[in-house]
Amino acid sequence: MASATSFYDFKPLNKKGVEVPLEDYKGKVVLVVNTASKCGFTPQFAGLEKLYKEMTEKHPDQFVILGFPCNQFGSQDPGSDEEIQSFCQINYGVTFPILKKVDVNGDSADPVFKWLKAEKPGLLGLKMVKWNFEKFLIGKDGQVKNRWASTTKPESLVSAIEEELSKE
Structure with a gap:
């Protein structure tokens, strides 16, 4: 992680434990x-899916949402990766990628989240994720552009996403 210079330097795992090179999202x-x-905040899945569909319709192949399930906050995602995928699809029709369950804080935090938090600390400079459904916006250049708290509704992110999409 120390040598990571962009989001594209990471390869988190998908639900089957296969690496997903974030380099595949270069330019998005x-x-x-x-x-x-x-x-x-689980109902935000509906807002995220709506946002994903609207953005990909307007900007085909230029935007993606990556969900990282986490069980660190109140044990609110105890299921297996398969159960989580099924839940997201059945209850919210989620079509954006949901990756393997990870830790976002502590020594065992996924390297992607260690990097995200270092690049864009939270309120008062805290380098931790406070709760489920925190959001990080990555620009086309692989850099963290913004970070929002769990309480921020997905629909309120449209202008920030559009602004990044408009950049060359």
Whole structure:
């Protein structure tokens, strides 16, 4: 992680444990969200899916949302990766990628989240994720452009995403 200079330097795992080179998203705008299936913010899956569909319709192949399930906050995503995928699809019709469950804080935090937090610390400079459904916006250049708290509704991110999509 120490040598990572962009989002594209990472290869998190998908639900089957296969590496997903984030380099595959080079030149796209990416919204990274740590998700949970049994959280008060879980209904945001509906807003995220709507946002994903609208943005990809307007900007084909230029935007993606990556969901990273996490069970670190109140044990609100205890299921297996398969159960989480199924839950997201059945209950919210999620079509954006949901990757393998990860830790976002602590020594065992996924390297992607270690980097995201270092690049864009939270309120008061804290380098931790406070709760489920925090959001990080990655620009086409692979750099963190913005970060939002769990309480920020997906629909409120449209202008920030559009602004990044308009950049060359």
